[in-house]
Amino acid sequence: MKIIIDGDACPGISIIEKAAKEHNIPVIIYCDIHHFIQSNYSVVKVVDSGFQSVDMYVMNETKEGDIIVSQDYGVAAICLSKKAKVINPKGYIYDEKNIDRLLEERHISQKIRRSGGKTSNPKKRTDEDNIRLEKNLLKLITS
Helix, strand or coil, X not given: CXXXXXXXXXXXXXXXXXXXXXXXXXXXXXXXXXXXCCCCCCEEXXXXXXXXXXXXXXXXXXXXXXXXXXXXXXXXXXXXXXXXXXECCCXXXXXXXXHHHHHHHHHHHHHHHHCCCCCCCCCCCCHHHHHHHHHHHHHHHHC
């Protein structure tokens, strides 16, 4: 088991690394050349910039039993099909029961935006998000 982080948009890396250290789990953070991430624990892999370049590395690196941290529903769906466990940076676990609905909601939102409509912005990160991330990450690690 390893934890793979889609690092381009992942606030909570310190929470993830703390849990990984406590359970002696290696962590790989992927980011593109436009992001600067340093870590004393994780291996940081910088990849070329480009449409979904980090996503492709995350998906290709994923193996059964890994834990993936990503807020991208497409990445989550593919990693779930590889029998990985997937969680987003706010601590919500993606699974076979909710991924289809999330992908459908994303599709509907994209259609609204393409036709000139507006959709709501993501909510700001809260302390509850950090607590949920830690709790649910530990749940995935120990299950």
